[in-house]
Amino acid sequence: xxxxxxxxxxxxxxxxxxxxxxxxxxxxxxxxxxxxxxxxxxxxxxxxxxxxxxxxxxxxxxxxxxxxxxxxxxxxxxxxxxxxxxxxxxxxxxxxxxxxxxxxxxxxxxxxxxxxxxxxxxxxxxxxxxxxxxxxxxxxxxxxxxxxxxxxxxxxxxxxxxxxxxxxxxxxxxxxxxxxxxxxxxxxxxxxxxxxxxxxxxxxxxxxxxxxxxxxxxxx
Amino acid sequence: xxxxxxxxxxxxxxxxxxxxxxxxxxxxxxxxxxxxxxxxxxxxxxxxxxxxxxxxxxxxxxxxxxxxxxxxxxxxxxxxxxxxxxxxxxxxxxxxxxxxxxxxxxxxxxxxxxxxxxxxxxxxxxxxxxxxxxxxxxxxxxxxxxxxxxxxxxxxxxxxxxxxxxxxxxxxxxxxxxxxxxxxxxxxxxxxxxxxxxxxxxxxxxxxxxxxxxxxxxxxxxxxxxxxxxxxxxxxxxxxxxxxxxxxxxxxxxxxxxxxxxxxxxxxxxxxxxxxxxxxxxxxxxxxxxxxxxxxxxxxxxxxxxxxxxxxxxxxxxxxxxxxxxxxxxxxxxxxxxxxxxxxxxxxxxxxxxxxxxxxxxxxxxx
Numbered sequence: 001x002x003x004x005x006x007x008x009x010x011x012x013x014x015x016x017x018x019x020x021x022x023x024x025x026x027x028x029x030x031x032x033x034x035x036x037x038x039x040x041x042x043x044x045x046x047x048x049x050x051x052x053x054x055x056x057x058x059x060x061x062x063x064x065x066x067x068x069x070x071x072x073x074x075x076x077x078x079x080x081x082x083x084x085x086x087x088x089x090x091x092x093x094x095x096x097x098x099x100x101x102x103x104x105x106x107x108x109x110x111x112x113x114x115x116x117x118x119x120x121x122x123x124x125x126x127x128x129x130x131x132x133x134x135x136x137x138x139x140x141x142x143x144x145x146x147x148x149x150x151x152x153x154x155x156x157x158x159x160x161x162x163x164x165x166x167x168x169x170x171x172x173x174x175x176x177x178x179x180x181x182x183x184x185x186x187x188x189x190x191x192x193x194x195x196x197x198x199x200x201x202x203x204x205x206x207x208x209x210x211x212x213x214x215x216x217x218x219x220x
Numbered sequence: 221x222x223x224x225x226x227x228x229x230x231x232x233x234x235x236x237x238x239x240x241x242x243x244x245x246x247x248x249x250x251x252x253x254x255x256x257x258x259x260x261x262x263x264x265x266x267x268x269x270x271x272x273x274x275x276x277x278x279x280x281x282x283x284x285x286x287x288x289x290x291x292x293x294x295x296x297x298x299x300x301x302x303x304x305x306x307x308x309x310x311x312x313x314x315x316x317x318x319x320x321x322x323x324x325x326x327x328x329x330x331x332x333x334x335x336x337x338x339x340x341x342x343x344x345x346x347x348x349x350x351x352x353x354x355x356x357x358x359x360x361x362x363x364x365x366x367x368x369x370x371x372x373x374x375x376x377x378x379x380x381x382x383x384x385x386x387x388x389x390x391x392x393x394x395x396x397x398x399x400x401x402x403x404x405x406x407x408x409x410x411x412x413x414x415x416x417x418x419x420x421x422x423x424x425x426x427x428x429x430x431x432x433x434x435x436x437x438x439x440x441x442x443x444x445x446x447x448x449x450x451x452x453x454x455x456x457x458x459x460x461x462x463x464x465x466x467x468x469x470x471x472x473x474x475x476x477x478x479x480x481x482x483x484x485x486x487x488x489x490x491x492x493x494x495x496x497x498x499x500x501x502x503x504x505x506x507x508x509x510x511x512x513x514x515x516x517x518x519x520x521x522x523x524x525x526x527x528x529x530x531x532x533x534x535x536x537x538x539x540x541x542x543x544x545x546x547x548x549x550x551x552x553x554x555x556x557x558x559x560x561x562x563x564x565x566x567x568x569x570x571x572x573x574x575x576x577x578x579x580x581x582x583x584x585x586x587x
Contacts, residue, residue, distance in 0.1 A: 037540060039491060043472035050472030147458055147498070163447065166533040167498040168542045175541055 004215065005201075010118050011210040015083045018072040019207055022134075025065035026185065029137075030178055032058040037175055062141050066157070069134050082118025088128045095121040106191075113195060117214055123191075130184055133177055140174040143167075235437075236275040249274075259431040259506055260443065261453045273438040280433060281344040283336050284318040284385075285375060287361050287368040288395040288404055289350025292423035293386040294320045313433060316344070319363075330364045337378050345433065346379035348372060351388040351395045352410040355403025372410050381442060382407055382416045385429060387525055390418035390449070397531035408449060417442055418449040422525035427506050428454040448528065450500070459496035459522050462504040465489065483519060493538040494521030501526040 011019075032054045035041065043050050076085050090096050102122035104110035114120055119127065142158025144167070161170060196203040206212045239249050253271040257264060286294070298321065315321075317333040324332060336344050350368075353360040358367030376382040384407040387393035395404035408416045419428050432451055435443045443451040460466065468474070468488040475482040475489050490497070499522050507514045516522055524534035533542060 039472060039474055041472060042474060042476075046467065046471050046473060048471050048473075052470040148461070166529060167527070168495075168533045171498070172541050172544070176544075 005213045006215075008117055008212050008214050009210055010080075010082045010212045011206055012075075012079055012083060013210070014071060014075045015079060016207060016210055018068045018075070021064065021068040022072075025061045025068065026181060028057055028061040029065065030182060032061070033175075033178055059145065062138070062145070065134070066138050066142075069131075069138060072131075087118050088124040088131070090121050090125055095124075098122070099125060113198060115215075117212065126184075130181070133180055133184075137174065137177045137181070140170045140177065143170050144174065233279070234275055234277060235279050236271075238279065255427075256431055256434045259427050259453065259502075260435055266438075270434060270438045274434070277437050279314040280437065281336060281340050282313045282315050282347060283333055283344060283375060283379075284315060284347045284349065285371065286319050287348070287350035287352050287363075287372070287389075288402065289386070289388055291320055291349070293349045293389075293426075294318070296423040296426045297429070313345075313430075327364075333375070337375055341378050342380055344379055345436075346376050346382045347385050347429070348376065348382060348389040348407045349385045351392045351404035351406060353395065353402035353404050354410065355401070360402040369410055372407060376407060376411045376414050376416075379414070381436070382411070382414055383429065383432065384408065384416055384418045384420070384449075386424045387420040387422045387528075387530065390420040391528040393420075393422065394531055396529075415442070416449055417445065417451060419454070420450065420526045420528075421501055421503075422530075425454075425501075425503070425506065425508060428502070446500075454502045455500045455526065457500065457502065457505075459499045459501055459503055459516070462502075463488075463496055463516055464504060465516060486519070489516060489519075489521040491540070492521050493536065493540055495524030495527075495530075495534050495537070496522040498534075499524040499527050 035054045036051070036058060039051065041050055075083055076088070081087065090099055098114045098116065098121035101110060101114045102120045105113050106122075116123075118124075139158040139161055142154055143161035143165075144158075146154040146157075146159030146162065147167070192204055192207075195201075200213075201215075202209075202211065202213045236249060239252075250267070250271060253274065254264060254267045256270055257267045262270075284294070316336045317329070319329070322329055322332075350361075352358075352368045352372050354369055358369040361368040363371060384390040388395060388404070389407050391406045392400070392404045392409075393406075395402060396406075406418075408418065417432055419425075419432065428451065431453065432443060435441075435451075435453075443453055446452055446455060448455075460469075463469075465486060465488045468486070469490055473482060473485075473487040474491040475487050476491055477483070478492070488494070494516065496516060503514045503522070504516070507517070521537070523537045524530045527534065535542065
């Protein structure tokens with residue numbers, strides 16, 4: 001690794017903001033959502049309001065998550081080159097090559113990690129699927145919420161889905177979506193930590209500060 | 221039960237007249253009218269209008285068809301023990317044909333059905349109970365030598381309105397459950413384009429049938445329906461939102477095992493797989509058997525019997541979530557095993573071919 005390193009502003013403020021809002025929302029939604037699916041605290045008195053609060057937090061976090069995802073969606077059109085759709089959708093030959101190389105690296109077939117200032121091609125591609133998963137969770141969530149809250153807004157946000165899928169199927173896949181997101185989050189943190197410790201490029205810090213430290217090979 | 225003799229007795233008169241003949245008082249009649257107003261979620265001020273309609277208008281002629289059914293909806297119609305609302309319900313309808321309860325049999329019975337279709341064209345109400353099998357030309361359900369699909373097409377397309385009584389007639393119900401061997405479907409799918417009011421549930425609550433008919437007599441129109449063809453007065457509200465145990469749900473007090481302390485206390489049946497949160501019907505409000513009780517009130521969770529595909533989608537009845545699709549343990553394990561064996565075999569073959577093509581080169585150089 002070369003000693004010369006450049007400081008690059010990779011993650012703009014909206015990218016970092018939505019990232020952390022998503023983290024908080026996913027934590028809140030998972031805990032309360034898991035409770036709603038299978039209550040793990042039981043009231044000792046009828047004066048308690050446990051399910052009531054859990055549902056309230058779940059719905060508020062759901063709205064927050066929706067806004068955050070909308071904001072990130074918008075930013076993928078107007079943000080810098082690292083946050084745009086182009087970084088998520090592999091559309092160049094180099095991205096596909098990098099995608100294969102990154103996979104090989106993670107499978108211990110290749111020794112050197114591919115260089116990228118922003119996302120690696122594989123990471124970008126993965127985030128595209130995660131993004132789709134977020135959209136599914138939002139639509140299916142509002143489809144179920146539509147049972148409680150009637151109105152055109154909620155029909156648009158997800159109520160229309162009840163005409164396509166059975167409620168119980170929506171519920172099941174809303175539930176399974178949570179596990180997929182949690183599994184992704186674990187892999188995401190582990191890989192971030194692993195790459196940071198290998199490359200010493202400030203990857204883990206970059207999502208707080210926005211800056212990464214690159215050697216120059218990334219622009220080859 | 222009006223005239224279930226199949227002879228089409230003359231002078232059928234109004235509902236009010238037939239009630240007087242049964243020895244009921246005007247007070248009973250008015251109390252029936254106010255019960256109907258309440259069931260239809262109408263203000264009490266409309267009770268006189270209902271009474272007026274029932275006094276003046278002729279009883280509607282009704283034919284009741286049964287196909288792939290268990291006669292459960294007929295039971296629901298007949299299980300009225302006391303001369304109160306329950307039996308008043310029966311007097312609202314002039315039933316000309318009903319296989320289970322009619323006196324006539326054979327050709328005579330069939331004739332009475334087709335007499336109605338011919339003479340009362342566009343003026344009678346057709347009630348269908350049970351699903352209609354369409355696989356293999358409809359051979360799985362025939363009455364008097366005719367297939368159910370033939371009968372339902374003729375009788376329902378000439379009716380003023382068709383009422384699908386129970387989940388089987390509305391959506392196919394149990395006979396349509398996977399793998400649906402007879403190709404069972406509901407009335408709306410069997411005869412597209414006709415006016416159908418779906419009154420699903422297993423069985424249908426007969427008060428909803430009566431209220432639908434009373435609404436029709438009083439206002440001359442069908443009650444407003446939802447996108448599944450169900451009257452909003454009966455199916456517009458979620459069971460969970462009107463449940464008497466709802467406060468225990470919000471508090472976090474759940475039955476966790478049959479017969480536990482929570483069950484004795486009447487706590488929420490959510491953890492026992494109650495499908496109240498995904499089922500729309502007025503059970504908690506009008507209840508069953510003349511308002512005596514309803515499943516959740518009796519300590520058993522809702523099974524979602526009024527929803528489409530409930531046998532496939534609401535099961536397991538005692539769990540919150542359905543099974544992951546395609547998962548039967550042994551069957552799935554065998555499939556996974558066969559898949560793995562195929563992949564392994566393919567990998568060995570591919571590797572072998574690769575070795576031959578690369579000239580048996582043993583060691584690859586490091587990058």
